[in-house]
Amino acid sequence: MASSPSRVFAALLPTAGDIYRDENEPGMGGHTVTVQRTQNSAREVQVTGSAEASCPADRATVSVSFRNSKESVNDVTNSISRRVEYILQTLRQHHVKGEELTVTRHIYRADDLYHMEALVMVVFSDFGQMERVCIVLLEKLDKSVCVSTPHFYHSEECLSLLRRSVCVAAVENARLKASEISSMLGQTLGHPLLVREEEATERDGGREGGEGRVGEGVHRPSISATSRVFVTFNLRHKDRTRKKI
Numbered sequence: 001m002a003s004s005p006s007r008v009f010a011a012l013l014p015t016a017g018d019i020y021r022d023e024n025e026p027g028m029g030g031h032t033v034t035v036q037r038t039q040n041s042a043r044e045v046q047v048t049g050s051a052e053a054s055c056p057a058d059r060a061t062v063s064v065s066f067r068n069s070k071e072s073v074n075d076v077t078n079s080i081s082r083r084v085e086y087i088l089q090t091l092r093q094h095h096v097k098g099e100e101l102t103v104t105r106h107i108y109r110a111d112d113l114y115h116m117e118a119l120v121m122v123v124f125s126d127f128g129q130m131e132r133v134c135i136v137l138l139e140k141l142d143k144s145v146c147v148s149t150p151h152f153y154h155s156e157e158c159l160s161l162l163r164r165s166v167c168v169a170a171v172e173n174a175r176l177k178a179s180e181i182s183s184m185l186g187q188t189l190g191h192p193l194l195v196r197e198e199e200a201t202e203r204d205g206g207r208e209g210g211e212g213r214v215g216e217g218v219h220r221p222s223i224s225a226t227s228r229v230f231v232t233f234n235l236r237h238k239d240r241t242r243k244k245i
Contacts, residue, residue, distance in 0.1 A: 049174025
């Protein structure tokens with residue numbers, strides 16, 4: 001995970017009676033400006049932090065399509081049903097759950113023949129499992145079926161996790177920077193007073209190579225997300241203990 005430097009602004013309010021002179025301020029004419037700290041005023045540090053993260057697709061769909069033509073409805077239905085059952089049996093043997101697949105059939109008549117088309121759509125989250133299933137179907141059924149190229153995508157759960165994690169990383173980055181600033185100013189970083197996500201973007205992160213590769217020439221796409229947050233912390237005086245003489 002990459003992160004860009006935070007933009008930091010520290011506001012240290014003066015104590016009562018502190019006097020500031022700004023001789024360059026237009027219209028001031030060298031007059032003394034007195035700023036008094038009220039009872040409700042507080043010291044604070046304001047930080048803008050950024051972070052970026054990416055993740056590869058966690059889902060893929062593969063479709064297995066086939067068709068047949070017969071002179072009777074029963075013949076074509078039985079032929080397609082046997083093929084569907086073999087495909088479903090292969091999927092069960094590879095531990096594909098029923099809710100991860102759908103089967104659709106379509107029958108029509110043309111040129112004195114009954115034609116039936118069937119489509120088995122499978123959703124995979126285990127890409128090793130997907131590759132093994134595709135190999136078995138291609139070896140056993142050969143040209144009688146058409147096995148599609150995997151279509152990769154990100155599930156809503158994956159995207160939600162990515163968005164939350166990059167926002168949390170931006171906040172943590174801002175906190176670390178604020179802690180360094182407060183230490184430099186001789187203060188102790190207190191509780192956050194305000195956390196606001198000012199910008200959140202997502203973009204296509206390209207295609208993952210190496211471990212993301214599934215089969216020859218097939219790669220998993222990735223998505224990159226960025227987050228920019230504005231955080232305000234209060235500052236506290238460091239506790240000082242005086243030695244008794």
